[in-house]
Amino acid sequence: MKIPNISRLYGGVGTKLKARLRKILLVIALLAAVLCVSQGLFYVFDVVWNGVFVDWFEENYMMARESTYNDGTTIVTYSPDWRAVKSTLLSLLSMTAVLWMGSILLVSHFYARVKVKNAVTETSRMIHSYMNGEKDSSEIFSKEYTQIASQMTEIKSTIERHEQLLREEAARKSDLITYLAHDLKTPLTSVIGYLSLLDEAPDMPKEQRKKYVGITLDKANRLEKLINEFFEITRYNLQQIVLEKETVDLYYMLMQMTDEFYPVLQAHGNQIRLTADENLSVYADPERLARVFNNILKNAIAYSYPGSEIQILAESTDSEICISFINRGKTIPKQKLDSIFEKFFRLDEARTTNTGGAGLGLAIAREIVTLHGGTIIAESEKECTTFRVSLPA
Numbered sequence: 203m204k205i206p207n208i209s210r211l212y213g214g215v216g217t218k219l220k221a222r223l224r225k226i227l228l229v230i231a232l233l234a235a236v237l238c239v240s241q242g243l244f245y246v247f248d249v250v251w252n253g254v255f256v257d258w259f260e261e262n263y264m265m266a267r268e269s270t271y272n273d274g275t276t277i278v279t280y281s282p283d284w285r286a287v288k289s290t291l292l293s294l295l296s297m298t299a300v301l302w303m304g305s306i307l308l309v310s311h312f313y314a315r316v317k318v319k320n321a322v323t324e325t326s327r328m329i330h331s332y333m334n335g336e337k338d339s340s341e342i343f344s345k346e347y348t349q350i351a352s353q354m355t356e357i358k359s360t361i362e363r364h365e366q367l368l369r370e371e372a373a374r375k376s377d378l379i380t381y382l383a384h385d386l387k388t389p390l391t392s393v394i395g396y397l398s399l400l401d402e403a404p405d406m407p408k409e410q411r412k413k414y415v416g417i418t419l420d421k422a423n424r425l426e427k428l429i430n431e432f433f434e435i436t437r438y439n440l441q442q443i444v445l446e447k448e449t450v451d452l453y454y455m456l457m458q459m460t461d462e463f464y465p466v467l468q469a470h471g472n473q474i475r476l477t478a479d480e481n482l483s484v485y486a487d488p489e490r491l492a493r494v495f496n497n498i499l500k501n502a503i504a505y506s507y508p509g510s511e512i513q514i515l516a517e518s519t520d521s522e523i524c525i526s527f528i529n530r531g532k533t534i535p536k537q538k539l540d541s542i543f544e545k546f547f548r549l550d551e552a553r554t555t556n557t558g559g560a561g562l563g564l565a566i567a568r569e570i571v572t573l574h575g576g577t578i579i580a581e582s583e584k585e586c587t588t589f590r591v592s593l594p595a
Contacts (some may be wrong), residue, residue, distance in 0.1 A: 222442065263287050301380050315574035329354055371544075381486070389421040396421075417489035445487040445573055452482045452523070456514055459495055471509040484593055490570045494578075495525070498589045502529040505587070518595055522576070527589045534582035542580050543568040567591075 264280045270559045271277070278585065325347065332342045332354055344350035396418040460474045467473060484491075502512050506529040513528040534542065543564050564580075576593040 203316045263290070268303045279381055295589060317438055325350065333358060389425040391422040393418050393425065393592050432555065446486050450484050450488045450491060452516060452525075453478050453480045455488065455492060456495065456516060456525075457494065459499065460514070463499060466500075466503055467512075470503055470506070470587055472503055472506055472512055474512050474514060476516075478514070479518070482516055482518060483524070484595075486593060487570075491574070494567040494570050495527075497567045498527050498591070501563060502527050502587070502589070505529070506531045507585075520595065521595050523593045525591045525593075529587055531587055533585050534580070534587055537583055539580055543578070 229466075236282075260280070263283050263286050265283050267279050267281065269277045269279060280499045328342050328347065329350075331337070332339055332351075336341070339351040339355050371571070400406065400414055400418075455475055456478060460476060499512070499514075506512060510530040513526070515526040515528065517524055568578050571591055571593070574593055576591060578589065578591050581588045581590070
């Protein structure tokens with residue numbers, strides 16, 4: 203059982219008693235001040251000014267009556283004019299009530315301002331202490347601030363989660379740059395080596411020269427791909443995507459994309475089967491939308507089994523247009539499937555493979571689809587992976 207701090211307990215009780223005592227003394231002092239002022243005014247009017255108050259009262263609130271007796275004696279008597287006294291008292295009471303209410307409102311206003319200022323200052327202090335410290339919210343916020351404490355706990359958790367994601371993203375980006383810088387050396391060394399051989403042996407046999415030129419071209423293409431990935435990484439956070447929408451012939455776009463990927467498909471032994479209505483169209487940015495489909499198809503080819511078929515299925519409903527890319531390949535684990543659209547995330551962790559891109563393609567695709575008001579999801583089971591893009595009809 204936790205033993206309470208006795209000194210702190212009695213210290214708190216003493217503080218409360220002192221505060222109440224100060225309030226009682228303040229009320230007594232105010233009453234004493236009112237009595238002193240009243241007595242002082244009476245003394246000034248009645249003594250210092252030689253009974254001027256009595257003379258004024260007799261003149262305004264006393265009535266003189268003459269009474270004549272049988273013996274001819276006349277006696278003057280004075281009695282209060284109760285109607286005038288009543289009217290004056292009611293006026294004084296009304297004025298007093300108005301002044302009293304006005305003073306209460308004025309004091310309450312300033313008191314409320316002071317209380318609000320103190321509360322804001324105290325709240326700011328507690329929030330600053332909580333956000334910049336390691337203590338639990340219950341140790342900093344009192345019971346009166348329970349709601350604020352719960353909200354600040356949620357805000358702090360969100361900030362810490364975002365900071366963790368930013369740190370992880372920065373780490374992945376740094377690793378990628380390091381990997382790519384290392385990978386640049388391999389194709390560059392090969393290009394220089396084979397070009398040196400071609401330069402040093404001008405009488406090299408034609409077949410061998412053709413072979414070396416082909417290898418050099420492959421390495422140069424690989425080098426270009428790595429350099430483009432460098433530009434992609436540095437450019438991703440610097441450019442803001444602005445959509446320029448128009449009516450796009452979706453069927454023609456998908457057909458054209460299939461033709462453009464023919465060399466890659468042939469090299470990998472894949473083929474594409476497109477299923478879509480020839481009159482299908484969508485209102486979108488054609489350049490950005492083509493980039494989405496290119497990134498998804500490039501990913502599907504890279505991770506599909508050689509010789510397998512890649513399906514592109516486009517269909518429309520009253521509310522949306524859905525485009526699906528389906529390929530046969532290794533099943534993507536659930537934990538990786540949840541992160542596949544994150545920046546700088548790559549499915550294959552072997553950085554030297556040709557399929558290991560910068561990990562930005564799907565992240566950029568999701569951003570473009572989101573700007574169009576659509577969604578993009580990925581599903582993978584039983585060696586079948588599907589990327590599904592849904593756009594407003």
